[in-house]
Amino acid sequence: MPWKNQSGGPWGSGPKGPWGSGPQPAGGPKPPDLEDLLRRAQERIRQLLPGGHLSGMGIVLILIGAVVIWGMSGFFRVQSEELGVVLRFGKHVRTVQPGLNYHLPYPIETVLLPKALRVSTLNIGLTLAQDPARNTSTMRDVPEESLMLTGDENIVDVDFTVLWRIKPGGVGDFLFNIQNPEGTVKAVAESAMRELVGRSDIQPILTSERTKIEISVQELMQKTLDQYGAGVLIQQVQMQKVDPPAQVIDSFRDVQAARSDLERLQNEAQTYANRVIPDARGRGAQIVQNAEGYKEQAIAEAKGQSSRFLQVYEAYKASPDVTRERIYLETMEHVLGDADKLVYDLGSSSSGIVPYLPLNELTSQRGGGATANQPAKTNGSAR
Numbered sequence: 584m585p586w587k588n589q590s591g592g593p594w595g596s597g598p599k600g601p602w603g604s605g606p607q608p609a610g611g612p613k614p615p616d617l618e619d620l621l622r623r624a625q626e627r628i629r630q631l632l633p634g635g636h637l638s639g640m641g642i643v644l645i646l647i648g649a650v651v652i653w654g655m656s657g658f659f660r661v662q663s664e665e666l667g668v669v670l671r672f673g674k675h676v677r678t679v680q681p682g683l684n685y686h687l688p689y690p691i692e693t694v695l696l697p698k699a700l701r702v703s704t705l706n707i708g709l710t711l712a713q714d715p716a717r718n719t720s721t722m723r724d725v726p727e728e729s730l731m732l733t734g735d736e737n738i739v740d741v742d743f744t745v746l747w748r749i750k751p752g753g754v755g756d757f758l759f760n761i762q763n764p765e766g767t768v769k770a771v772a773e774s775a776m777r778e779l780v781g782r783s784d785i786q787p788i789l790t791s792e793r794t795k796i797e798i799s800v801q802e803l804m805q806k807t808l809d810q811y812g813a814g815v816l817i818q819q820v821q822m823q824k825v826d827p828p829a830q831v832i833d834s835f836r837d838v839q840a841a842r843s844d845l846e847r848l849q850n851e852a853q854t855y856a857n858r859v860i861p862d863a864r865g866r867g868a869q870i871v872q873n874a875e876g877y878k879e880q881a882i883a884e885a886k887g888q889s890s891r892f893l894q895v896y897e898a899y900k901a902s903p904d905v906t907r908e909r910i911y912l913e914t915m916e917h918v919l920g921d922a923d924k925l926v927y928d929l930g931s932s933s934s935g936i937v938p939y940l941p942l943n944e945l946t947s948q949r950g951g952g953a954t955a956n957q958p959a960k961t962n963g964s965a966r
Contacts, residue, residue: 657688666699666754675755695758699749702818705765707773708742709823730828731777737785742824743797745772745804745817753814760812768808768815775803776820785827793822 660683661667667679669686670693681700686692708729709722729740747768749757761767779799783792801820808815827835899906 653688657686657692659684659686659694661696664698664701665696666749668695668697668754668758669693670695675759678754697749697754697758699754699757702746702748703765705745705747705769705772706742707745707769707776708740709744728773731780733780733785733788734782735784738828739780739785739788740824740826740828741776741780741788741822743772743776743800743820743822745769746819746821747815747817750814750816753816756812756814758814760814764813764815767811767813768804768817771804771807771811772800772820775800775807778803789825789827793825797822 659667661679661681663681665681667684667686668675669677669679671687671691676692684694686694706722708725710725712721712723724740724742726740729742731739731741733739745768757764776796779796780788783796788796797820801817804817804820808817826832895906895910
């Protein structure tokens with residue numbers, strides 16, 4: 584029901600004004616008396632002013648106090664992880680370092696305090712899930728982010744972490760060029776990782792190419808964010824887990840074990856070959872060298888014998904009798920030189936050899952230890 588002024592206005596003294604002193608409903612809340620509030624405020628101002636009344640000097644003092652308070656509102660503190668971005672009527676004019684600083688009071692200048700000196704961590708393929716029952720948090724896999732297609736048409740589950748911060752001198756770009764910095768970095772990181780994984784086969788990704796892929800993803804992310812003018816610096820990309828999908832990981836591990844066994848056996852065979860082949864080559868080279876030496880020896884001996892024969896032949900042609908005699912003596916010396924011999928003189932002074940003479944005993948006595956089967960040489964009356 585609309586209120587009707589029946590006593591000269593809402594601030595009048597009539598009995599039915601809504602803020603007046605008229606009758607109120609029983610048990611209802613009593614509204615504040617604005618006239619009483621204004622009167623009390625005026626009395627307090629008069630008490631603070633000299634002379635107890637609001638003069639021109641009082642108004643000046645009030646204005647000066649208000650200006651001082653307004654000017655003091657421009658002081659602000661920048662924390663250790665922050666940078667102060669000062670805006671003048673919405674335009675970036677300067678950036679201040681951590682500590683106590685000052686800007687022109689609002690609405691002339693305002694300040695933004697981004698965490699520009701803090702290194703932020705961004706997990707892709709993983710999310711932090713809260714467990715209300717145990718009041719703990721665990722990392723949960725996010726398949727829609729981590730499952731990627733490789734260049735050889737396999738699927739790999741890649742969880743990785745990106746460490747990033749605001750680029751020095753790029754805090755203005757960070758604040759004003761991109762609307763959702765963390766979402767932009769996450770989208771660029773996932774896109775770059777999918778591009779690099781899509782160019783590679785699954786085996787290098789799981790084994791030897793992880794470091795190379797991390798560096799390539801970091802470079803591609805930095806290049807893309809610089810094109811956006813995001814003012815973001817990518818410090819590191821870390822691949823936390825790289826596995827086949829959970830549905831086929833057991834079978835894939837069996838295949839990997841078989842490949843490891845194949846490589847081990849191949850390495851053992853290569854080691855055995857590296858040990859046996861040089862040994863065989865060394866023995867072969869030794870045999871060849873021995874054969875060459877025997878060849879040279881045989882040729883030299885044949886040449887020497889032929890030369891000796893030719894020299895004997897020439898001497899024989901010059902003196903046949905002497906040469907024949909010398910050859911005979913040399914032959915007999917060679918044949919009989921090492922044989923045991925008994926020489927007996929059958930001259931006129933000897934009556935000959937007794938037919939039953941014990942030659943074995945005589946030779947054993949003269950030989951000084953010669954056996955019966957090995958008669959010693961007996962001079963007798965030898966010549």
